[in-house]
Amino acid sequence: FHSNNEPQFYAFQGVESITISQCGWNGGWVRDCFGNDILDSIGNNAIICSGISMGTMDTVMTYLQLMNDIVSGSNTLPDTKSLHPKFPSCERNGMDQGVHNVLVHKHLIPHLKIYQQSSSLVANLQAHIAKFNENDFIVKNGNNDIVAIVHQYDRYNNLQSFLFKKYVYWLDSTDIVSIWKDEESCNDYKYEEDVDLFRSKCDYKMQGGASTAATCCKVCNEYKSNCNSFTFYSSVCYLKTCSRSESSNGFRLPGAISGYRT
Numbered sequence: 001f002h003s004n005n006e007p008q009f010y011a012f013q014g015v016e017s018i019t020i021s022q023c024g025w026n027g028g029w030v031r032d033c034f035g036n037d038i039l040d041s042i043g044n045n046a047i048i049c050s051g052i053s054m055g056t057m058d059t060v061m062t063y064l065q066l067m068n069d070i071v072s073g074s075n076t077l078p079d080t081k082s083l084h085p086k087f088p089s090c091e092r093n094g095m096d097q098g099v100h101n102v103l104v105h106k107h108l109i110p111h112l113k114i115y116q117q118s119s120s121l122v123a124n125l126q127a128h129i130a131k132f133n134e135n136d137f138i139v140k141n142g143n144n145d146i147v148a149i150v151h152q153y154d155r156y157n158n159l160q161s162f163l164f165k166k167y168v169y170w171l172d173s174t175d176i177v178s179i180w181k182d183e184e185s186c187n188d189y190k191y192e193e194d195v196d197l198f199r200s201k202c203d204y205k206m207q208g209g210a211s212t213a214a215t216c217c218k219v220c221n222e223y224k225s226n227c228n229s230f231t232f233y234s235s236v237c238y239l240k241t242c243s244r245s246e247s248s249n250g251f252r253l254p255g256a257i258s259g260y261r262t
Contacts, residue, residue: 008056009059009110009111010055010115011100013047013114013127014126015127018047019044019045020043028098029097030102034086038106048104049151050096056111059110066080067096067100071099083102119141120147122151124151125139125152137159154236160235185221188261189260194254194257195252195256195258196250196251196258197247197260198231198240198248199251201242202241202242206236210237226239227240229243229260230259233253233256
């Protein structure tokens with residue numbers, strides 16, 4: 001990345017095969033929090049991933065002030081007032097990416113540079129453009145250059161397993177039994193491996209960033225009155241309202257773990 005001690009803010013494209021309007025998630029986040037007019041004005045642009053951004057101190061502070069002003073519902077800054085955001089009533093999982101795309105494509109972030117996945121040193125793996133082989137798991141962008149940052153590595157189970165074994169050395173994520181027994185919040189749960197017992201049923205919430213299925217026990221307990229079960233897959237806890245007796249016989253899904261209250 002360039003610096004030259006000059007102000008810079010770097011943003012990175014996500015999925016590049018469709019535009020914001022063509023994506024139900026990204027288009028929905030913008031529409032629900034800013035309205036159809038804002039979506040119409042930026043909908044033909046590329047999706048910018050909010051998972052990784054970087055820049056010099058001054059530009060990042062400006063970005064954070066804008067993001068905070070919108071998400072908190074303050075709307076005290078002239079640039080955010082004009083957008084007529086609907087926070088906090090529109091808040092739901094992933095809405096920060098809607099805000100991120102509005103700030104980028106409304107040109108409200110100073111000294112902005114956008115990188116495509118073909119040349120970026122940040123690989124957003126949801127785009128399925130970066131590649132790696134299973135000999136060394138070195139991730140390369142579309143131009144075959146080694147990237148500096150790998151985001152969304154959980155989209156590939158084999159890559160995630162490799163990274164966990166190499167860097168999360170204090171946790172053997174393959175030892176499900178020991179981890180489950182050591183996690184007190186899992187005492188009231190049982191689990192079944194390589195199956196999604198609740199596929200397309202009783203969805204409640206989803207939460208990413210889970211290192212193991214045992215993490216989902218904690219998350220489910222936070223929503224005790226509504227969460228009775230979950231499926232863990234690719235570092236995401238898919239929380240469910242139904243019990244084991246209400247589940248199906250299960251959809252075989254290698255790597256998935258379904259947990260339920262006993």
